Amino acid sequence: MIIMTAEFFIGITVNGFLIIVNCYDLVKSRKILLLQILLICTGLSRFGLQMMLMTQSFFSVFFPFAYETNIYGPKMMFLWMFFSSVGLWFATCLSVFYCLKVSNFTQHWFLWLKFRISKCIFWLLLGSLLASVGTATVCIKVGLPLIEDSYVLRNPAVNVSKVNLLKNDELLLVNLTLVLPLSVFVMCTSMLCISLYKHKYQVQNRLHEFSNARTEAHMNALKMVTTFFCFFISYFAAFMANMTFRIPHRSHRFFVVKEVMAAYPAGHSIIIILSNSKLKDSFRTMICLMKKQ
Secondary structure, three states: OHHHHHHHHHHHHHHHHHHHHHHHHHHHHOOOOHHHHHHHHHHHHHHHHHHHHHHHHHHHHHOHHHHHHHHOOHHHHHHHHHHHHHHHHHHHHHHHHHHHHHOOOOOHHHHHHHHOHHHHHHHHHHHHHHHHHHHHHHHHHOOOOOOOHHHHHHOOOOOHHHOOOOOHHHHHHHHHHHHHHHHHHHHHHHHHHHHHHHHHOOHHHOOHHHHHHHHHHHHHHHHHHHHHHHHHHHHHHHHHHHHOOOOOOOOHHHHHHHHHHHHHHHHHHHHHHHHOHHHHHHHHHHHHHHHHO
């Protein structure tokens, strides 16, 4: 619970920072800035996911009965599935943005997307939002468990036959909805790697300063998507373990799963800040001001 609490406060801090700083930039510039919108959406989704994770852990420790009867209710499960899905989709949109911005392919389809990056990203964001709402709705409709088996067994008044447990095919459905953004992400990562490889062989034909700038842009983008991949895989594994609804709450395994899941919205947001010089300087300034107080 201590690790979970630390991850919660770190996640709230860094994601709140992303939201506030980028909202300020949008207001200050008085025009639509695509990267800022992406970071705001990503920060908001992870802020919500962090709150859901902390709520689950808090209720499981201090209000176990309320956890069993309310946390797995339709409303909470809808929010849980929505924030889990939309956070992954928005992070994938961020990877697509870096891929289109940094990669230097000359294929017609890529150039077509690159020159229309604003429209593409906005449509992707809208599609991500709708896909997440649809995923959460479907998961409720197919009968996510409202209570755990352990609670059913301890309460003879509950009709076990009426308790809808998640079937294998339904679990696969949830699995597939998360595999899609992962597939898009893997494609973007592969394209960035290929672009970086091609760039290294073209360095001698470019100005040294420009080459260094391009290489740094490639490396920052690769760092972003690579860390996202690591956090995504760990979150995905913990998420699927949690979705089996077979891990007893308040057990050691329960908190390990929650800690792994909480590391994703906090850890990747830290990498985003450290990979952006402007955000890093602003965050360093904020830390210095907090220390002075």
